[in-house]
Amino acid sequence: MKYTYKRLDIDCYINSLYTDGLHKSEVLSDEEIRTTITDIGIFKFKGYVKAFRNRLSDYTIDDILFLYDFDRKLSSHLLELTSRIEIKLKTYLIETAYTLTDNPFFYLISDNYKNDFNLPYDTLYDWEVKEQKGKKELYPHYRDYYLDKYDFKSNYETFLSDVKLIRLDERKNINYPPFHYLIESATLGTVIKLVSEITIDENDILKLVGKKFGILNPKVFISYLLRFKELRNRCAHNGRIFNRNYRSVKAIGTYKHIRKDIYDHRLLDVYYTLYFLLGEEEQFKNSSDLEKKFMDNNLNITNENLKEFILNCLRKN
Template identity: 55%
Template sequence: MEYSYKRLTVDSYIELLYKEGFQKSKYEYDQLKEIIEEIGIFRFKGYVKAFRKDVSEYSIDDVLELYNLDRQISINLFKSTSQIEIKLKTYLIEIAYSLTDNPFFYLLKDSYVDNFKLSDESIYDWEVKELKNKKNEIYLHYRDYYLGKYDFNSNKVKYLKDKTLIDLNSNMNINYPPFHYFIENVTLGSLINIISKLNVNDNSIIKLLANRFGMYDKDVFLNYLLRLKELRNRCAHNGRLFNRNYRGVKAYGLHKILRKDIYEHKLLDVYFSMQILLEKHSKIKDTKILEELFVNDILNKCDKKVEDFVMNIIKIKTR
């Protein structure tokens, strides 16, 4: 079936919404038009759809409230994912250096369970380039500091001589840094990929990290990390969050009990899994406490009508 594009203007779209039964906006027409233009019709339609069953009970302003609330949810959850990423990197570096004193171990083939290659994305920042405006900076970024002071060939002789290495990029002049430098600079996606394959002196890093986060099944832990990545990407790319379905993860302990009231693919379940990774879940004893925490932590005293609307959606399978 071919896609048929039909051009829709903001003027005609506002008229259509009123014909469908939405109550009038409190905004002056030109102001409302400007707001929707800034959001974009395609994006705005995604929020309108959430009200389709009860159109006459809501106004266009409720749709705007929902959109603004979803942006607030995105900002607050992005903050949580960043906190988890920092913990993940800190624990990873700590565990790795408890197992080896070679800061370049991550370039050894034996340090991975499968054939592994670092993504170009993860090494690009370590390409040797001319440092412009170096004299004008009081404090160099740690990457620039490292690139200006150390060279990979010297470190290769000292730490990697006569050892089998992973496939290193030969198209770029990469000054591969020590592990802790490298990890602090990688994206969350690259970080998770490395964690899933890293094996230091016959120790599975993902298993040790899982234990550090209170989990004992590395595959379950990996799914939590992939859910974290999914949430981060949706926040970073300004995707709609409140009524989306998310990657499922295996529940254990209290999480299993909460699943009686919460659908595993909805946002409230995702929020609880983030609390587990933040190691803040012990204070959550039941669904009511979880909902109250979400409201206070993520919704930030929003309009009560829209709050109730969202809280119903983020935990059930269908609406």
Template identity: 25%
Template sequence: MKCNKPATDISQQIKQLKNRGLIITNEVTAAHTLQNISYYRLSGYWWSMQSNKVSHVFKPNSTFENIIAIYDFDRQLRFLLFDVIERIEIGFRTKLIYNLSHEASPWWFEDGSLFKNHVEHADTLILIDKELNHSKEVFIKQHRTTYYSDIRRPPAWKTLEIASFGNLSKLYGNLRPSIRSKNTIAFELGTVNHTYLPSWLQTIAQIRNICAHHGRLWNKNLPGRPKLLAKPPSAWIKNIPPVNEHHMLYIHLCCMKYLLNIINPRNDFRDKLETLLGKYPNIDPNALGLKANWQNEPLWQ
């Protein structure tokens, strides 16, 4: 079956939305919005407002203004999480480079004997090489100029400083369990041992990529599922969402907050999240998986 849908202009898009029951009180504003935020991008925010997902009929009292409010909330949520994830990423990166460089060598990331899956390790190095080749960092260029006869990549504190969070988490997850630093890093981040931390890093890296590519987090079925500790050594939540809710954002926010509390104990993540939710009272907490009184949980105090 071929897709033969024609392109529609802004006026046709507005007419179609109104015919489907969406209330648009100011067509000039709606037209301006659709000229700068595509119809298809916004459709992810009005999907839950439709009573019929086949004919795309909207529920009563659905408004274009509410869709834009949700869109703006989601945009600001991405900004907030990007800042939180940056702090986690830098903290994890520092521990990974420091511990492994001392336990093994400054070129530990090249040593295949340290990794469980050699194919996965080789694939990760290919991705890191692409990052090195595209890097404009002065310290990478200077290293190659100074040590031009050394065929190895720059040492970990240079190479892995420009590696993506995703590639760092792949390196860590693929380390052999016998590597002492794998447990040391997990312990330093409050996740006891290497059993749990890889899944946390993977899901956080996925959310980081969503934020970086301006994707939707509101009402999103997230791909990762963090493996939770039975008895975390630091403050955690008492009302733990069931496994069938781990695709929602809340449990991922909790994992971020847990790591952030260790890396930056005096963080203001809760205050900023509360302020953002207060700014958009139309946001349904259930779309994020937020539990009642989440801010009173020990983790968020």
């Protein structure tokens, strides 16, 4: 079916909400409502309206704006949690790899991958040799320090001259760094791709790093990482967090007790996943503990009707 686009006029859209039963604001003027929704964008705002479905007559436009503000604050909190996991993942990857090899450029050797592999350019971009203009910083970034002090040609001769390499980028001015330098500046997508593909002397990095997170099955572990990446990217790129479905993961151990009352595709279940990956899941004995933690951190609201509505959206399909 062909997609047809119809531009929505802001005033017509707001009036259509009132026609469908939504009550006007109790605190904001019509002009303030118009400006606020214009700044948010109709397309994004519609995502919060949709949460109420056929119950618009029970709520005001203030309630929808509250959902938007709640979602933005929630996104900041979740981004902090995912950042901690990303740091942990990078640390475990580096430590695990260096217990298996003393070659800091092993990641360029084709035999160290399960499949044909090439590094994405968005990760390599930082390592291009570029002419530096203006004054140097007093405290240079480690990337600039490395680019200034070392060159890939010398490292190639020392560490890589007698092995087959992965497909290197066609650009000739990339000063490939040691693995730990690369990982510190790599995108999360690249890090997860490396974790899933690297194997050193038949040692599967995915399996070894998964064990450090308490997940013994590599396939289960990669599903946790992909769920974590999905949430982190939505937070980082200002996507809507509230009232969305997320990819499923297999419940492990006490996680099964949490799963009894919470649909596995909903945000509360994802919230537990973050604490599981952080190794802090023992604070939750049941779903009530998880909800309390979530409420204390994210949902300070006196409107019990709206509070219960939000919780139901977070826990149920």
